[in-house]
Amino acid sequence: MPQNQPIRDYFDASEASAGMNNPGAKAVAADVVDMVIVGGGCAGLSLAREIYKQGFQGTVTVLEPRHHYEDDRSWCFWAGDDHPLIGLVCHSWPQWLFGLAAQPASPCSSAGFAYRYIRSSDFYANSVALIEASPNTTLLTGHRLTSLSQDGVGWCLGVQDDGTGASHTLHAKHVIDTRPPAEAQRSRSKLFQCFMGIEIELAFDQWDDQQAELMTDMRLVDGEFCFTYILPLSARVALVEVTYFARHRVSPSDIQRELDDVLSRRGWSSARHIRRESGALPMGMPLNETPSHAGLVQAGMGGGALRASSGYGFLRIQRWAAICAQRLVLGHGPCGHAEPSRMLYEMDHLFLDVLVRQPTLGPDLFRRLFGQLKPSRLVRFMTDRPSGIDLMALVACLPKTPFLQALRRRLMKGRP
DSSP: OOOOGGGGGSSSHHHHHOOOOOOSSOOOSSEEEEEEEOOSSSSHHHHHHHHHHHTTSSSSEEEEEOOSSOOOEEEEEOOTTTTTTGGGEEEEEEEEEEEEETTTTTEETTTBEEEEEEHHHHHHHHHHHHHOSSEEEEEEEEEEEEEEEEEESSSEEEEEEETOOEEEEEEEEEEEEOOOOOOOHHHHOSSEEEEEEEEEOSOOOOOOEEEEEEEEEEEETTEEEEEEEEEEEESSSEEEEEEEESSSSOOOHHHHHHHHHHHHHTTTTTEEEEEEEEEEEEESSOOOOOOOOOOOEESGGGTTTTTTOOOOOOHHHHEEEEHHHHHHTTOOOOOOOOOOHHHHHHHHHHHHHHHHHOOOOOOOHHHHHHHHSSSHHHHHHTTTOOOOOHHHHHHHHHHHHHEEEEEHHHHHHOOO
């Protein structure tokens, strides 16, 4: 088969013409396509965007079980003004604050970088608009994958329209699975980053919208590391969150109680609630050990997009999407996320090992990272771009004994 030629050209036209209706998207999606993206969340839409922007000529179908998108996420990262998605950034903060509970917060900044915030609703709307502008890509909302098997084309996918209950079959050469990880995989995580936030509006000016509270009120709650996260969007509007790094998933009621306490202590209990968001991100989750097959790639959270020690994944997803789309344009198969450097991987997991065994060290460890590491080094470390000197500086600012003990345990039992 010639490279870059759509698979549908090799099938009877009557078979390819049978379609699936999807209100709000293209009228018909062919039964035979070059690629199916399972999941239209951050990773799936990011790839669909890059496919369109880089000019991939094959046919693509995106399956998304949600019937409509909501403003349900906050995607944040450090970047300069030249970032490719800077046009979608809702707000930027040139300074970020950190501090222990009952102590004044300290500011950090790094020349050329700011902490950026993209609203999920803006990202979704822009991505859907690009897909609708593409003649080769179709987004099927309200559709979920029910079966997946290999066939003569490559892959046979059973698809159900949750709106009508009708079932359909898709055939594709390539499948990119961006669905969240299964519980069996997620449950093996070392820690869980559990959070709950409320975007609030006050009746009075409160915030300096040039400063974001990334890790303030760092404290222990019921033996687990907890901190406050506040993104001021204006003098009166902010996203206020409580986050735990916990060995087990913290119940929503416990996080809500802590969030209510933060709002009460800060004098914001009477604020108007605009929207809510919550989640439990797996930290140090092992990758899926299912044997890989030609043409089937796992991406997103389940494919290793999240940074083990922080939970940040947006930039990793964007880098993967650009590389994967480029490979497809050149006629190659899709790829998964690139593995982090061995040094970065080991340091992340050592950090998690220390937090798992000694959660009481959490506030002091992050105080050292934010307070003793130069902000430029911190930014490079958090964005997966540290130099060797950056890593040596990071090691120098952390307490030696717990990390040496963790390294010894890790070497004795083998890398988990």
